[in-house]
Amino acid sequence: MKKQCLLFLSIILCMTGCGRDRSGGGEAVDKTRSQLYVHNFDGGYGHEWLTDLKAAFEDKYKETSFEEGKKGVQVLISNDKTTGDNLLKDIPGSNYNVYFCESVFYYDYLAANVMADISDVVNTDLTAWGDTGTILDKFSEQQKSYFKASDNKYYGIPHYEGFFGITYDIKLWNDEKLYIAADPDKSEEKVDALYDGDDICTVRNLTQTKSKGPDGVAGTSDDGFPATYKELADLMVIMKAKNVIPFSWTGKYQGEYNNKLMAALTADYEGAEQTKILFNYEGTATNLVESISTSGEVTKKAPAEITEETGYKTFGTAGRYYALKFMEQIVKDSHYYGDKSFKNTESHTDAQQTYLLSNPEQGLGKSPIAMFPEGNYWENEATTSGTFEFAAKQYGEEWSRANRQIKMLPFPKATDELVGSKTTLLSTLNSLCFINKNSTGVKLELAKLFLIMANTNESLANFNVRTNAPKAISYTLSPEQYAQLNMYGKSVYDLYHNSDVVQEISTNRVYINNTLELGMSSSFVAKVGGQDLNNLVKEMCPQYTPNSKNSKTLFVGLSDHFSASYWNKFIH
Amino acid sequence: MTEVEKLNLSFGKKLAYKFRKSIFEGGLMRKLSAKKKNIIFYILLAALPIAQFVIFYVVVNFNSLLLAFKSYDTVTGTTTWVGFKNFEQVFKDLFGNNFALQQSWKNSFIAYGIGILFGVPLSLFFSFYIYKKYLLSKFFKFFLFLPSIISSIAMIIMFSYFAEDAYPDLTQLIFNLATKPNGLLSDLKTTLFAVLFYTTFTSFGTSVIMYSSAMGNINESLPEAAKIDGASSIREFFSITVPMIWPTLVTFLVVGVAGIFTNQIGLYAFFGGSADFRVYTFGYYLFRNTAEGTQADYPYLAAMGLVMTLFAVPITYLFKFVLERFGPRRN
Numbered sequence: 095m096k097k098q099c100l101l102f103l104s105i106i107l108c109m110t111g112c113g114r115d116r117s118g119g120g121e122a123v124d125k126t127r128s129q130l131y132v133h134n135f136d137g138g139y140g141h142e143w144l145t146d147l148k149a150a151f152e153d154k155y156k157e158t159s160f161e162e163g164k165k166g167v168q169v170l171i172s173n174d175k176t177t178g179d180n181l182l183k184d185i186p187g188s189n190y191n192v193y194f195c196e197s198v199f200y201y202d203y204l205a206a207n208v209m210a211d212i213s214d215v216v217n218t219d220l221t222a223w224g225d226t227g228t229i230l231d232k233f234s235e236q237q238k239s240y241f242k243a244s245d246n247k248y249y250g251i252p253h254y255e256g257f258f259g260i261t262y263d264i265k266l267w268n269d270e271k272l273y274i275a276a277d278p279d280k281s282e283e284k285v286d287a288l289y290d291g292d293d294i295c296t297v298r299n300l301t302q303t304k305s306k307g308p309d310g311v312a313g314t315s316d317d318g319f320p321a322t323y324k325e326l327a328d329l330m331v332i333m334k335a336k337n338v339i340p341f342s343w344t345g346k347y348q349g350e351y352n353n354k355l356m357a358a359l360t361a362d363y364e365g366a367e368q369t370k371i372l373f374n375y376e377g378t379a380t381n382l383v384e385s386i387s388t389s390g391e392v393t394k395k396a397p398a399e400i401t402e403e404t405g406y407k408t409f410g411t412a413g414r415y416y417a418l419k420f421m422e423q424i425v426k427d428s429h430y431y432g433d434k435s436f437k438n439t440e441s442h443t444d445a446q447q448t449y450l451l452s453n454p455e456q457g458l459g460k461s462p463i464a465m466f467p468e469g470n471y472w473e474n475e476a477t478t479s480g481t482f483e484f485a486a487k488q489y490g491e492e493w494s495r496a497n498r499q500i501k502m503l504p505f506p507k508a509t510d511e512l513v514g515s516k517t518t519l520l521s522t523l524n525s526l527c528f529i530n531k532n533s534t535g536v537k538l539e540l541a542k543l544f545l546i547m548a549n550t551n552e553s554l555a556n557f558n559v560r561t562n563a564p565k566a567i568s569y570t571l572s573p574e575q576y577a578q579l580n581m582y583g584k585s586v587y588d589l590y591h592n593s594d595v596v597q598e599i600s601t602n603r604v605y606i607n608n609t610l611e612l613g614m615s616s617s618f619v620a621k622v623g624g625q626d627l628n629n630l631v632k633e634m635c636p637q638y639t640p641n642s643k644n645s646k647t648l649f650v651g652l653s654d655h656f657s658a659s660y661w662n663k664f665i666h
Numbered sequence: 667m668t669e670v671e672k673l674n675l676s677f678g679k680k681l682a683y684k685f686r687k688s689i690f691e692g693g694l695m696r697k698l699s700a701k702k703k704n705i706i707f708y709i710l711l712a713a714l715p716i717a718q719f720v721i722f723y724v725v726v727n728f729n730s731l732l733l734a735f736k737s738y739d740t741v742t743g744t745t746t747w748v749g750f751k752n753f754e755q756v757f758k759d760l761f762g763n764n765f766a767l768q769q770s771w772k773n774s775f776i777a778y779g780i781g782i783l784f785g786v787p788l789s790l791f792f793s794f795y796i797y798k799k800y801l802l803s804k805f806f807k808f809f810l811f812l813p814s815i816i817s818s819i820a821m822i823i824m825f826s827y828f829a830e831d832a833y834p835d836l837t838q839l840i841f842n843l844a845t846k847p848n849g850l851l852s853d854l855k856t857t858l859f860a861v862l863f864y865t866t867f868t869s870f871g872t873s874v875i876m877y878s879s880a881m882g883n884i885n886e887s888l889p890e891a892a893k894i895d896g897a898s899s900i901r902e903f904f905s906i907t908v909p910m911i912w913p914t915l916v917t918f919l920v921v922g923v924a925g926i927f928t929n930q931i932g933l934y935a936f937f938g939g940s941a942d943f944r945v946y947t948f949g950y951y952l953f954r955n956t957a958e959g960t961q962a963d964y965p966y967l968a969a970m971g972l973v974m975t976l977f978a979v980p981i982t983y984l985f986k987f988v989l990e991r992f993g994p995r996r997n
Contacts, residue, residue, distance in 0.1 A: 179961075199740070199960050201740045201741060201743070202740065202960055202961050204743060205740065205742075205743025205744075205961070206743075207743075244741075244742065345830075345852065346937075346938070347938060347940060348940075349937075349940035349942075350938065350939065350940045436848075436852045437830045437831070437849055437851075437852055438826045438829070438830050438849065438851040438852055438936060438937070439823075439826045439827050439830045439831060439849075601741055603739065603740075603741050606740045606741055606962070607738075607739065607740050607741075607960075607962040608962070608963075609959075609960060610955060610958060610959045610960070610963055621765075625765055625943075625944075626765035626766065626943055627943070628766075628940075628942060628943050629940070629942050632854075632942075637848070638848060638852065638853060638854070639854075663755060663758075
């Protein structure tokens with residue numbers, strides 16, 4: 095009897111490993127309605143937007159019967175942080191019908207054959223949904239090319255965008271009068287003679303005319319902000335004198351984040367078409383560097399054809415040099431970055447807190463931080479971690495998320511000639527929505543309807559309003575929706591819709607099979623003195639590297655590392 | 667009417683009744699001997715764990731073995747047989763100009779060496795102290811085992827705060843320095859040292875438990891006789907304790923050899939995928955590239971894993987031979 099009981103228990107225990115995931119995020123299944131299971135990557139952008147979508151979808155079909163004996167639809171959502179390959183291996187056996195995810199390599203998922211054909215979804219006329227055109231019409235040309243599989247079908251829709259930029263503390267700019275004056279002679283401060291001839295001055299009062307900013311146009315939101323790297327360098331001298339810390343970032347992930355920032359700066363310098371060459375290895379490169387003078391002046395080579403065989407030449411493009419130079423001018427003086435910016439204890443959410451609380455906590459002896467380089471999604475992460483809420487409770491409602499005066503603005507330009515050129519943003523999140531291939535019958539029908547609804551202008555706009563983040567396909571906000579955004583959200587929307595956006599996606603075989611080494615942010619590796627250096631910003635920082643290198647040395651090192659001989663391993 | 671028909675059961679219940687009767691009441695089970703019944707029971711109990719082992723270890727590793735001879739094209743999603751091409755690239759990188767792997771050679775052997783020179787002797791010392799029940803031995807036992815109980819991420823966070831915040835502050839205070847030194851983890855001069863210190867300290871838990879258990883199995887008459895003969899504790903340690911636990915020690919040392927090629931010394935927990943090349947170990951290189959790479963990277967990494975196995979196997983056997991041949995004897 096004892097053995098029989100033991101055997102029975104063993105069988106039961108074994109069965110616990112079986113069974114399909116019926117997770118619906120804790121919501122009980124309503125048997126009077128048809129169910130649709132949705133999996134959401136609950137990262138920086140959260141899930142409120144999806145809750146809204148669920149409510150709208152259920153309301154739209156509350157009187158429709160999809161199955162006999164049932165009326166209406168119940169959307170059951172599971173939010174977690176599973177992504178990439180971990181998510182991929184779960185999909186075939188899961189009961190989720192629709193996925194919204196991030197850090198997903200589309201072609202890996204295609205090869206694994208886990209996504210349903212949604213060509214009919216992307217080509218559906220959206221008139222019946224209160225929109226115009228089709229979902230495919232909202233794709234950029236780059237997206238149409240990338241997301242169309244080799245069988246000319248579509249299996250995924252780009253979900254949301256994530257790009258690196260610099261957030262400015264507008265309140266600090268106002269309080270400290272950090273705006274650069276249009277007319278230096280009337281300003282109360284001048285930078286000292288070290289910068290003779292090119293001095294900038296900050297305004298005496300906020301009514302004074304400000305400089306035009308990076309867009310080169312007076313009367314726009316970036317007026318008074320540094321237009322060039324040179325103006326930024328001059329401004330940092332002034333900030334130091336005012337006991338303002340110009341920059342701060344995460345110390346624990348500073349290698350990764352600074353590389354992402356440099357990749358974004360590279361793209362902004364290169365422009366959309368030249369940036370695509372850096373990972374498509376096809377086209378005419380016009381910014382290849384011939385030489386760099388001791389004063390940092392770049393002489394370019396004649397335009398050169400880039401092919402897969404000569405892709406290594408793209409590591410000698412001027413954008414990468416200027417990106418290094420941008421970081422060099424920050425880290426060369428320890429007063430220009432926060433004291434936790436290289437500490438392993440400062441995570442990305444800690445860095446957000448450090449930045450957001452630096453201004454209200456000036457009374458506690460802290461120096462305020464002026465600029466914060468991060469992905470545009472950082473504001474959502476800081477909301478989730480409770481930093482805004484804490485700041486509001488501790489220091490008043492003006493520090494809450496709704497009222498906080500922060501903006502993401504265009505990067506300063508590397509040279510005077512580029513002032514006024516359109517900003518180029520590099521989108522890197524690889525975010526995707528698709529339908530699980532094992533969805534059939536009613537589930538498939540509902541999944542398609544849900545995916546269509548998720549990509550109408552109304553849903554795309556609502557996502558933006560909820561998250562302050564742009565969706566990856568084209569949409570517009572109504573004036574009323576735009577008014578709902580806080581200052582940060584408006585600045586992100588304006589920046590995104592006034593910029594050229596390049597997704598770091600490519601079907602080039604060399605790039606796509608070697609993204610670990612050739613990705614825009616992972617390829618900042620320089621060979622100097624026989625050593626490969628992969629933490630280039632730290633290498634330029636005298637505080638941490640006694641014989642620190644300069645941007646020119648590291649730029650030459652990029653080409654030395656990605657030499658023609660090294661490139662052979664990628665193409666053969 | 668048969669007995670079953672007399673019971674007037676439904677079809678399902680009739681079936682269950684017949685099954686039960688055949689198995690437990692003179693059917694199959696009654697024909698089997700007690701020994702065979704036991705064997706059947708053990709087989710059924712072990713069937714699932716063995717199946718899991720076969721599927722998730724043997725088959726997976728066999729697939730990895732095959733993967734090492736293929737290449738994967740992300741665009742088409744196809745794998746192609748490429749023979750020894752991956753192995754060729756692995757050897758080029760291991761013995762050529764791949765800086766990260768050059769550093770891995772150095773750091774992996776340093777990590778193992780630190781373990782042998784400091785970790786093992788200190789573990790033995792602490793174990794002996796606990797075994798002899800000297801002053802506060804229970805406290806040390808608890809304290810040394812604590813890192814094994816506490817979540818490793820929590821331990822790493824605590825250590826990071828010590829290394830990055832407490833150490834610079836204390837150093838500046840104690841030595842009255844004008845400027846605060848850099849944290850141990852953020853300064854490349856001390857990064858590897860700090861990480862190795864952490865991994866050595868947190869490795870004591872398991873080894874101390876194992877060694878002190880082995881010491882506990884030593885016949886008490888031996889140390890008593892040694893004490894009577896006037897042997898000191900140190901003499902007892904080297905002449906009795908170590909020889910008696912030598913097989914346990916050999917096991918730890920031999921298993922540690924494979925760790926040269928797999929131990930990432932906690933680097934991923936400390937730095938994610940962004941550790942400086944100059945602190946890389948083989949274990950970190952493999953782990954980081956697998957975690958952050960795509961399927962196109964796996965064939966090369968599979969080949970590297972196999973090559974490291976080829977290195978590790980003879981080194982392991984050689985080490986075992988040397989320790990067993992030249993180590994102290996129990997007699």
